[in-house]
Amino acid sequence: MPIDYSSVPSPCYVIDEERLRNNLAQIRSIAQDSGTEFILAFKGFAMWSVFPIVREYIGGATGSSLNEARLAYEEMGKPSHTYAPVYDDSEFDKLMGYSSHITFNSLSQYFRFYSRIVSSGKSISVGLRINPEFSEIAHGLYNPCSPGSRLGITAAQLGSILPEGVEGLHFHVLFESDSYTLERTLIAVEEKFGKFFPSLKWLNMGGGHLVTRKGYDRGHMVRLLSDFKKKHNLHLILEPGSAFAWETGELVATVEDIIDNGGIKTAMLNVSFTAHMPDCLEMPYKPSILGATDPIPGKPVYRLGGNSCLSGDFIGDWSFDKELKPGDRVVFLDMIHYTMVKTSTFNGVPHPSIGIWQKNGTFRLIRKFRYEDYKNRLS
Numbered sequence: 001m002p003i004d005y006s007s008v009p010s011p012c013y014v015i016d017e018e019r020l021r022n023n024l025a026q027i028r029s030i031a032q033d034s035g036t037e038f039i040l041a042f043k044g045f046a047m048w049s050v051f052p053i054v055r056e057y058i059g060g061a062t063g064s065s066l067n068e069a070r071l072a073y074e075e076m077g078k079p080s081h082t083y084a085p086v087y088d089d090s091e092f093d094k095l096m097g098y099s100s101h102i103t104f105n106s107l108s109q110y111f112r113f114y115s116r117i118v119s120s121g122k123s124i125s126v127g128l129r130i131n132p133e134f135s136e137i138a139h140g141l142y143n144p145c146s147p148g149s150r151l152g153i154t155a156a157q158l159g160s161i162l163p164e165g166v167e168g169l170h171f172h173v174l175f176e177s178d179s180y181t182l183e184r185t186l187i188a189v190e191e192k193f194g195k196f197f198p199s200l201k202w203l204n205m206g207g208g209h210l211v212t213r214k215g216y217d218r219g220h221m222v223r224l225l226s227d228f229k230k231k232h233n234l235h236l237i238l239e240p241g242s243a244f245a246w247e248t249g250e251l252v253a254t255v256e257d258i259i260d261n262g263g264i265k266t267a268m269l270n271v272s273f274t275a276h277m278p279d280c281l282e283m284p285y286k287p288s289i290l291g292a293t294d295p296i297p298g299k300p301v302y303r304l305g306g307n308s309c310l311s312g313d314f315i316g317d318w319s320f321d322k323e324l325k326p327g328d329r330v331v332f333l334d335m336i337h338y339t340m341v342k343t344s345t346f347n348g349v350p351h352p353s354i355g356i357w358q359k360n361g362t363f364r365l366i367r368k369f370r371y372e373d374y375k376n377r378l379s
Helices: 017-034 048-054 066-076 092-097 107-120 179-199 218-232 371-376
Strands: 012-016 061-063 080-083 099-104 125-129 166-170 202-204 235-238 249-261 264-269 301-305 314-320 329-333 353-357 363-367
Touching: 012 017, 017 048, 017 218, 017 353, 048 066, 048 353, 061 066, 066 080, 066 092, 092 099, 092 107, 099 107, 099 166, 107 125, 125 202, 179 218, 218 235, 264 314
Parallel strands: 012 353, 061 080, 080 099, 099 125, 125 166, 166 202, 202 235, 264 301
Antiparallel strands: 012 249, 249 264, 249 329, 301 314, 353 363
16 A cells, blocks of 8 residues: 555654565565575664564574674574674673674684684584675775775685684675576685585674565576575575665655755755665665656756755755745655664754554554754764
């Protein structure tokens, strides 16, 4: 049932339960048909109020910090597959209590902490993150295989023998990619690290698998994973974040003012790009807006401005069917994955509420943020 955006408070992130379930069903189908394990990467999507829905389809999660590992343990109901670029000595004992797997980013981190895992007596599977020195990510901000990368162990650094107790390898070199990119990546991984496969229990292929995007060749993905699993007799793990929440919800905003300066009209909103949609400025990318298009001659054109005092807190330009005015709603599409997890209260701007558009066609408000939420982060 389509969302009635007029019944949703503004500003508000609203996730559509029906679309979320559709994504989850597709992910579960690939997992079952290929015999692989899909887990949810919290760095892309961590809206724990919908975890009861997520648990109907998949059973695990991956965390990249003590907080994310604890969230997996408490709200997903299972220990975390944990990987972080670096671990804090003072947090490591607590981290072990929330983790079923711990993957190390470097050999020095492994040698520093492995003995603590052994002495803890906990059943924790140890892994190493590898850098296959192959990635098709064009944008440097997201490429973990850039020269001099701090992420992962190269084949030269690892040498010819795995350290004691290592049961798995982990790579993460994809970004919103298809199965054919994964296929080429696996060739590079096999070439450089395949000699270790007979002594391993699992291989974690990380995230970036956008299996819920329209046009994704899910049949090819199933065949690729099935054949690889059969060839190497490994338990395969994939941990996308975006795929779970891809195109499942929006950010509802309101026009508060119109500014005309030098022939450029800016619609001032009650949301901020730098605080509430940071990837728009970091990536950067131009988000899609319901009922708006790229500029069309003859139609009203607006730049959209955020409500923080950062000079660059704006994105442009869009054409609308009619002139905008204060009070009009502006609905940003696909604003759930890698958006809600990266928001801030910069400048003290109010954080958007969070809600769910339920299958029965009603809106349920999950959280409304107040002054205390802003203040308590800074005390």
